[in-house]
Amino acid sequence: MTRGRTVTRRRAAAVVVVAAVAALTGCAADEPAGARLVVLAAASLTDVLPPIAEQFERTHPGTQVVLSFGGSAGLAQSVAAGAPADVLAVASPAALQVVLDSGDSVGEPVVFARNSLEIAVPTGNPGAVTGLADFARDDLDLAVCAAQVPCGAAAASAFTVARVDPRPDTLEQDVRAVLTKVRTGEVDAGLVYATDVRAAGDDVEGVTLPPAQRVPADYPAVALSGGASPDLAADLVAALLGADAQRELAAAGFLPPL
């Protein structure tokens, strides 16, 4: 399973048992001295953030960036519940709202990337899927995100735009879970983000959508007040807009912020 899955599973427990959060989100306190930045990030950033983090560590000697990935809403809730972290980067502005409301953020959130929907199909496209209209077919096994998570909300918008009444077989908890179902060939198509199709490599093929159906999603990041070094955290958020980071993001299939 993906790293994102492991982290999100931990989170379920963390929200219920607040006391356990510090231990579970996992930043060991006995690391060597030097600034440590804990970044909680949306699962769809799993592959693109590590090189950006390394870049940041190079330009800020002595700084160590620790990345933890999960579903956007859950990450935001664990921050609001007191999880110690410096930066939160999520896949939807709506998910960030709980952190802004709880006063755990420092400064304004910054949109650093956008992601657009794309259909992922197993290699060879066994279901001969060509567009969103195929999501109404009963003869196919189809996966989309549940409406409660950002990718599900985006999918719902896309289906509205396309005037399609989808007949999915499973409503997954996050976009990576949809991708996994496609990769393993359990479904004939899944509605995911363009970056997920790139990340999956040869296991899946992408079926691009007409621009009106892509429903671009903003990715905001914000520095958190609960962290040890808010200044460094603000630097990291700013760095996400820098040329190096934007190059990495573009390579991974993200669109630049508007």
Next chain:
Amino acid sequence: MRRTRRRPPAVLLAPGVLALALLVLPLLALLLRAPWSALPRLLREPAVGEALRLSLGTAAVATGLCVLLGVPLAWLLARADLPGRAVVRALVTVPLVLPPVVGGVALLLLLGRRGVVGRPLEALTGLTLPFTPAAVVLAETFVALPFLVLAVEGALRGADRRYEEVAATLGGTRWHVFRTVTLPLVAPGVAAGAVLSFARALGEFGATITFAGSFPGRTQTMPLAIYLALETDPEAAIALSLVLLLVSVAVLAGLRERWTAVR
């Protein structure tokens, strides 16, 4: 002689109380933070009833499967001249140590559309398991079966085999003796195993979401619904957890009552 209530030794008392606290305090926090006022509304919501019915139904069927398949396996482990018994027993316990998600992946690799068995199954019958309630039952059975097998095997090993021998000299065939002597003797073990299996099946999350997916009314059991609710509405998630908790406690207490009444 003067009778006094003797206090248990502190070395046992202190960790024992601590263990109880560890088990009970999180539940207490859940009760404390529960949005009680929202509970009636949530309970009336069709989606909640749907998830609850699905959970109870699949867990009950999975428990039935566990008993039907697990008791014979336990008997083979405890009583038959099984070659490589130690290896078989180790294999039985694997699902206990396996992260459930991995169990779900393993089930996919076997019974998924591209699985070792799943692919020929679909080719021959047109049936696919994933995304069906049957897949939920299978995932739950996979994780719950070891509990039943271990409980029943323990009971079988503890049972006095001389009862079975006497029954044999009285003319009982092995099957007759199993039904009329062995099974009644290990009934408490079977009951305990079934309760554990049911509890484990009811709380199953990882294998289910991986193997069966999540669709309301078909494969979205209570734990999946709770997990999804956490994404948007933690209060609702707590309320749902409470519902699952209360229902499980009620069911387990009810079963216990029945079994103790039979004994």
Next chain:
Amino acid sequence: MRAELGVDRDAFSLDVVLDAEPGEVLALVGPNGAGKTTALRALAGLLPLTRGRLAVGGQVLDDPAAGVFVPPELRRVGLVPQDHLLLPHLSAVQNVAYGLRARGLRKPEALARALAGLDGVGLADRADARPRELSGGQAQRVALARALVTEPALLVLDEPLAALDAVTRLDVRTDLRAHLEDFAGVTVLVTHDAVDALVLADRLAVLDAGRVVQEGCPAEVAASPQDDYVAELVGLVLLRGIGRGPCTDLHGVELAVPATGEVLVAVAPSAVGLSLDGPGFAVTVRGVEQHGSSVRVRLDGPPDLVADVPAARVAELGLHRGQRVRASVAPQDVAVYAASTPRSRRSLAR
């Protein structure tokens, strides 16, 4: 019944030949580890023979050479186990009916016959009681009824009285005696209790280390025990001597009893007289202990002896440990008989 039982288990091997006619009660006696339980399990079919042959009522039940093994459920063997082993989840009458039901009898008829069986052991009024509600003696009687109701050709009793207290034991033993007299099949009774064996059995087979060391009717065995175990069982001291025509030589002590060759001399402790300087031979007092109404004095010889003397006599002689006294035995009070060679007795050829 003809049972040539040969069983090898780990370091132990059993090789015995047992014969018994229908209506006869054969007791297997012997110390722990003699092979009694192994023989019993082989008879019941709970343990297959390694060699030999078992036939009951003309039916071969086990014959490894011929590849015949009849499993316990197909044998007509009734087992009354030690600790009764009534099925705890069934009532007394259901326990007795178990064998009938297992053999396919319909429930009403099985229960009716079971009730009659319970009546036979005087427990019809306890029919609905669970085993844990029965006393030890009652449970043992239910176990007997359970075995008898299936009309077995061979009834095997494993220490049927061992778990009972002394008073109950007396009652149950008397009952058992009556039931065994009525029973038409062969009875094999395993016990380490001499009184049980002597009261209940028509014939005794004494087992030691997996072999029959003596066989005969109770009176015979009791009168001329062939080994120390049996002698002790029947309250005799067994001495080994050599017959020298008119006399018997007991480790240097001449006894005026005619005999030839190796002989066994059984002495009743009550027949041994003690004095400070009377007739007889010199012995040393090893121990003095109360024994029933008299005092048992253990004596170091040769020959080693045990004497039962009245308490008054002990005081009179001032008996104490280490004291040298003289012991005498009247010739008419000892039994001298030829020693058979146990190992060459009827044991199985390998």
